[in-house]
Amino acid sequence: MSAPVLDVRSIEKRFGGVHAVADVSFSVAAGEMLALIGPNGAGKSTCFNLVNGQLRADGGEVRLAGRSLAGIAPRAIWRLGVGRTFQITATFASMTVRENVQMALISHHRTLWSFLSRAADKFRAEADALLAQVGMAEQAERPCGVLAYGDLKRLELAVALANDPKLLLMDEPTAGMAPKERTALMELTRGIVRARGLACLFTEHDMDVVFGQADRILVMNRGRLIAEGTAETVRNDPAVREVYLGAGTTSGGH
Amino acid sequence: MDFVLIQFLTGLSSASALFLIASGLTVIFGVTRIVNFAHGSFYMLGAYLAWTIVRAFWDWGGREPYLFVAGVIVAAIVVSLIGVAMEMTLLRRIYRAPELFQLLATFGVVLIIQDATLAIWGPEDLPLPRPPWLRGFIEIAGSRFPRYDLILAVIGPVVLGLLWLLFHRTRFGVLVRAATQDREMVAALGVDQRKLFSGVFFLGSALAGLGGALVLPSQSANLQMDLSIIAEAFVVVVVGGMGSVPGAFLASLLIAEVQAFGIVLLPKITLVLVFLVMAAVLMVRPYGLLGKPQAHARAQSGMVEPVLRPAPPILAWAGIAALALAASTPFWAGAYALTVLVELAVFVLFAASLHLMMGPGGVVSFGHAAYFGLGAYGAALGLRYLALPMEAGLVMAPLFAGLFGVVFGVFVVRLSGVYLAMLTLAFAQIVWAAAFQWVDITGGDNGILGVWPSAWATNKSVYLWLSLALCIGATMLLRRFVFSPFGYGLRAARDSELRAEAIGLDTARLRLVAFTIAAAAAGLAGGVYAYAKGSVFPTYISIPKSVDALLMVLLGGVQTVTGPIVGAIAYHGLFVGILQTTQYWRAALGLSIVLLVLAFPLGIAGFARARWERAKGLEAA
Ligand SMILES: Nc1ncnc2c1ncn2[C@@H]1O[C@H](COP(=O)(O)OP(=O)(O)OP(=O)(O)O)[C@@H](O)[C@H]1O
Ligand SMILES: [Mg+2]
Numbered sequence: 001m002s003a004p005v006l007d008v009r010s011i012e013k014r015f016g017g018v019h020a021v022a023d024v025s026f027s028v029a030a031g032e033m034l035a036l037i038g039p040n041g042a043g044k045s046t047c048f049n050l051v052n053g054q055l056r057a058d059g060g061e062v063r064l065a066g067r068s069l070a071g072i073a074p075r076a077i078w079r080l081g082v083g084r085t086f087q088i089t090a091t092f093a094s095m096t097v098r099e100n101v102q103m104a105l106i107s108h109h110r111t112l113w114s115f116l117s118r119a120a121d122k123f124r125a126e127a128d129a130l131l132a133q134v135g136m137a138e139q140a141e142r143p144c145g146v147l148a149y150g151d152l153k154r155l156e157l158a159v160a161l162a163n164d165p166k167l168l169l170m171d172e173p174t175a176g177m178a179p180k181e182r183t184a185l186m187e188l189t190r191g192i193v194r195a196r197g198l199a200c201l202f203t204e205h206d207m208d209v210v211f212g213q214a215d216r217i218l219v220m221n222r223g224r225l226i227a228e229g230t231a232e233t234v235r236n237d238p239a240v241r242e243v244y245l246g247a248g249t250t251s252g253g254h
Numbered sequence: 255m256d257f258v259l260i261q262f263l264t265g266l267s268s269a270s271a272l273f274l275i276a277s278g279l280t281v282i283f284g285v286t287r288i289v290n291f292a293h294g295s296f297y298m299l300g301a302y303l304a305w306t307i308v309r310a311f312w313d314w315g316g317r318e319p320y321l322f323v324a325g326v327i328v329a330a331i332v333v334s335l336i337g338v339a340m341e342m343t344l345l346r347r348i349y350r351a352p353e354l355f356q357l358l359a360t361f362g363v364v365l366i367i368q369d370a371t372l373a374i375w376g377p378e379d380l381p382l383p384r385p386p387w388l389r390g391f392i393e394i395a396g397s398r399f400p401r402y403d404l405i406l407a408v409i410g411p412v413v414l415g416l417l418w419l420l421f422h423r424t425r426f427g428v429l430v431r432a433a434t435q436d437r438e439m440v441a442a443l444g445v446d447q448r449k450l451f452s453g454v455f456f457l458g459s460a461l462a463g464l465g466g467a468l469v470l471p472s473q474s475a476n477l478q479m480d481l482s483i484i485a486e487a488f489v490v491v492v493v494g495g496m497g498s499v500p501g502a503f504l505a506s507l508l509i510a511e512v513q514a515f516g517i518v519l520l521p522k523i524t525l526v527l528v529f530l531v532m533a534a535v536l537m538v539r540p541y542g543l544l545g546k547p548q549a550h551a552r553a554q555s556g557m558v559e560p561v562l563r564p565a566p567p568i569l570a571w572a573g574i575a576a577l578a579l580a581a582s583t584p585f586w587a588g589a590y591a592l593t594v595l596v597e598l599a600v601f602v603l604f605a606a607s608l609h610l611m612m613g614p615g616g617v618v619s620f621g622h623a624a625y626f627g628l629g630a631y632g633a634a635l636g637l638r639y640l641a642l643p644m645e646a647g648l649v650m651a652p653l654f655a656g657l658f659g660v661v662f663g664v665f666v667v668r669l670s671g672v673y674l675a676m677l678t679l680a681f682a683q684i685v686w687a688a689a690f691q692w693v694d695i696t697g698g699d700n701g702i703l704g705v706w707p708s709a710w711a712t713n714k715s716v717y718l719w720l721s722l723a724l725c726i727g728a729t730m731l732l733r734r735f736v737f738s739p740f741g742y743g744l745r746a747a748r749d750s751e752l753r754a755e756a757i758g759l760d761t762a763r764l765r766l767v768a769f770t771i772a773a774a775a776a777g778l779a780g781g782v783y784a785y786a787k788g789s790v791f792p793t794y795i796s797i798p799k800s801v802d803a804l805l806m807v808l809l810g811g812v813q814t815v816t817g818p819i820v821g822a823i824a825y826h827g828l829f830v831g832i833l834q835t836t837q838y839w840r841a842a843l844g845l846s847i848v849l850l851v852l853a854f855p856l857g858i859a860g861f862a863r864a865r866w867e868r869a870k871g872l873e874a875a
Contacts, residue, residue: 052756075758090753092746094561103746106739107758115735119742143561159757 003066004029005166005199011050011060013043013223020046022223023060028167028199033190035214036203039243042220044203045087048171051201052084053077065166083160087171087203089152093145097136097155100144101127104162130158134188149176154185161192168193170202174209182206186213211235219243256395257518263394265507265514267403270410271469272506275483276490277417277499278461284434284497285454288345289353289672291360294484295367296333296459300466301475302371304329305380308470317385330463337459338452345455346448347852353672354618358808359851361801364480365844372477373838381474388471402471409468413461414503421499426453434497481797485683489532492676495545504543525687529680533665536677540669560813562614562745564737566866569816581722584715592714593786594830599718599725600783601826605806605818606729607775612804613812614736615768616748617667620675621682622776622803624662627795628655628685629777630784634702635695644708648724648781655777656770658685663769667762679797686795701791705784721782728775729819735771736815744768776803809850811860820859 004027013021021043028034036044049055051062053074062069064080078084092100105123106112131137134154139147144155153173160168173189174182186202186209193200204210210217211231219227219240227237234240279293308325315321340363348356391398421427429450433440441447466479473479490509494501512531516524535543580599583591608622632654633647642650662681669677689696696702711717735741746754747761754761784790793799802825810821828846836842854861 073755075755075760078756078758084756086752086756090750090756092749092753094745094749095742096561099742103742103759104757106742112739112743112759112764114739116738118737119739120737122739145561159753163758 005065006051006201007063007066008047008051009061009063011047011062012058013046013050013055014058019223021050021057024220024223024225025060026218026225026228028201030166030197030199031194033193033200033202033213033215035210035217036201036220037205037207037210037217038220041222043223044220045171047220048084048169048201048203052082052169078163081163081166082169083163083165083167084169085153085156085160085171085173087175089149089156091144091152091155091159093143095144096140097142097144097147098124098127098131098140100155101130101158101162104159108163127162130161131155133161133192134158134185150174150178150181150185153177157185157189164196166198168198168200168202170200172203172205174204174206179206179208182209183212189213256397259395260397260399261514261518262511263399263407264403265511266407266410268406268514269506269510270406270408270413271465272486272490272510273410273503274413274461274465274468275487276494276502276506277413278458278465279487280491280494280497280499280502281430281434281461282454282458283491283672285430285437286345286349286451287353287437288349288356288360289488289675290458291357291484292340292363292367293360293458293462293487294480294482295364296337296462297466297483297487298371298475298477298479299336299367300329300333300463301470301473301479302375302380302466303332303463304467304470305375305382305475307332308382308467312385319387322388326464326467329467330460333463333466334456334460337455337462341452341455344848344852346451349451351851353675354612354804354808355851357620357675358801358804359848362844362847362851364484365840365847368477368480369838369841369844375475377477379474379476382470384471400472406468406472410503410506413464414499417499420457426450430454485679485797486528488676488679489528491542492673492680493532493535493542495539495542496672498542498544501542501544522691523687525691526684529684529687532680533677533684536669536673536680537665540673560863562736562815565816573819577722577726581719584718589714592718594826596718596721596786597783597830598823598826599721600779600786601802601806601822602819603725603729603779603782604776604803605810605822605825606732607772607779608803609807609812609815609818610732610735610775611768611772612807613815613817614741614744614748615765615772617765617769618675618804619666619678619769619772619800620804621678621680621685621797621800622772623795623797623799624678624682624685625655625659625773625776626780626783626799626803627689627790627792628658628773629780630790630794631689631696631702631780632777633781633784634705634790637705638702644706644711644785647705647785648778651781651784652774652778655780656774659770659773659777660766663766663773666769667765679800682795682797682800686792689792689795696792699792701789703789705790706788707785711785717786721786724782725779728778732771732775733815740764740767805847805850809854810858811863814859814863817859824858 007027009025010023011021012023024047036047038044046055050057053069053072064082069077092103095103099120102119102123105126106119109123111122128137128140131140134157136151136154136158139151147155157173174185177185189200190213214231217229217231217234218225219234221243226239226243227234275293275297279290282288282290304326307329308322311321311325344359344363348359388402390401392401392404421431429440429445433450486509490502490505493508494505509528509531512527513524516527520527580595583595604626608619611617611619629651633651636642636647636650666674666677690698706712707717711720743759743764746759747764751761780794806821806825807818808821809825810817810819
């Protein structure tokens, strides 16, 4: 395997007394789907926030294609090729679905500081192509504020893909979707990841999705990595069984 | 040293009065999250009521001190009942509305109370006749110090102590503190929120009334008390930290002492000084001295911003027709119509410039008149000191205002919500105070006269065409910005800062650029206005002028791009047509504001668009 796209070394994050992320290391290669799982409050979202610059790590190092991301703001990290979807969707409610994607494209092509042209005419075809990829083409004209939750998640994926990223961070991309939809969306994602050679790190509470779609799985609990490997290894890992079965749940918190 | 002691004591006594007002304001804000503009009016009412009641008591039982105390207390209670009445009839309906609407509604009450006071007590200042015991002096360090001021100086700390007891020893007080920290929590505990809010208004208004009644012996009741005290009270509350009573105490000490020493040491800039202190505190501690970040950054106020769509073609045609009609007035209407039309053109641009920030930018400025005034003064000062002709003056106006826009904007865009509104207000007051007090440069209250257009534009028709070209042209340009990538970026930053930053948008810079453009556009409007009137005055920068702009935007509807244009025309029409002809135009305007807030929260254009979208079967967000 070539050099990893994302390389995380011993990152640390504390919130007051809570050790949210403790000595976590992992890496993701191009074309790989890496799942990060763990019970609620394990520190998954915090890991994402450390990678894309939303939070500043207390220790450790994050490298993107060999380049350290320490001290770089989220918007600069995005320019380096990190697309992201949020656990709680964040979209522009006063714009249509297409305009949301156009906004990301405008930023990507660095035409934001243009005052006289019409934004609605910019990169229309490109936006429609992205929407078609995630199955949102028919909804392009709808106001984003009226979309169903699952459609918002799909839109977020299109937005995350707009800057042609090297790394895709997806925090619970399928939360709020019907089980069938979940598998469909993640299969779609996997197709894109393979085709474009992206690295994809995602969290997910639905174990069917995780075991079905991930190439490799990381398990976190209370800020620490407790297991790592293929679906088979993780499933049979005593520590993992302890965390999940001990807590009385078989398929996560949702 | 004696001088220091005396000034210090003077500061203490005005700190007490300031603390009474500010503590009421901060308690009301802490619990209900309402920024109550009418609080200054309650203070004024306290003074007027005390003037009537104390004198009635004295006529009945002689000029005894205990009757003064009784009169003051009765006045405070009457004021608190008025406060509760306002809460129950008006505010109760708008607790869930956006902050701006609440601010405006209470400003409407300010106007109504102003006219009511004028109608009841007349326009003259009313001093309380002072019996000997109120006039006494005490020998301190060789100087005579008014005994009443010394009593006032003690009252502040005493009230602080009583409030402490109230908040720590009674169930009501404990609830107030809990609600200040976490409103949802209290609601969840099953406390009757209505009673709590009414109780808080009772307490807060009583404190304001008490403050007004207590300053009566040294100040006399007058009609300017309300707005002059409310600006200072806002400063104290913001500097102390909104919702914090001890913070209000500290801040009132700080502000009153700054004023007491400033008057002697830096007499030319006393007014500016106060707002400079506030701006300085907010830069270091964005939540004030003892304030905390608001636990719940006001959740969605129930209003989702709708999708912006370009105007339907019929609207564009209507606009062109209206413009053609306006441009043809010299051929069929009299001189007065031309004057009104120039004003209209100016206000359309003024409103549109504020809208760029308020609507797409999501930044509600409470001091937009500053930039209007800076434009006007930019042109006038250019004429006075550089002998600039009108052509250069009209270039100077937006540049001057835009320059201040960048400088103030750097600080403004870092804040949000109420703190942001207060900071913009503070900056506007700084500009106003400079224009008002810096007499050598700006002419102070007398303004700068003789700001006339160049020879070719002195003809009224020509100046109308020039105004239309500049103001409507600039308004169209602002409209264009809203639909450009920049305008979309601005809306993106407003809709979701998180997502905007996550797709590489520099949200602070977007807002700063918008703030600067808006300031420059308002400055151009101010410049055109200055040459139309031939003069500039500090009133161009006053709080009511900023409120005018807000009202125009809201009347039209903040969520549409056409809104501010319609709003400016409707507002100015209302103003010129009806309000100015009646004696009590303030009360009429105040009532219109209250009705607007209660009945048409979307504004005229917003209302029309909702209709249009429904008729067309378009999905609204
Ligand atoms: N901004 C913050 N301030 C303080 N504590 C935080 C903050 N963000 C997260 N935490 C704490 O850090 C821990 C990890 O939270 P995180 O959101 O990363 O968990 P998660 O694995 O994403 O959980 P979930 O499955 O519920 O999304 C939790 O105990 C959480 O309470
Ligand atoms: Mg999470």
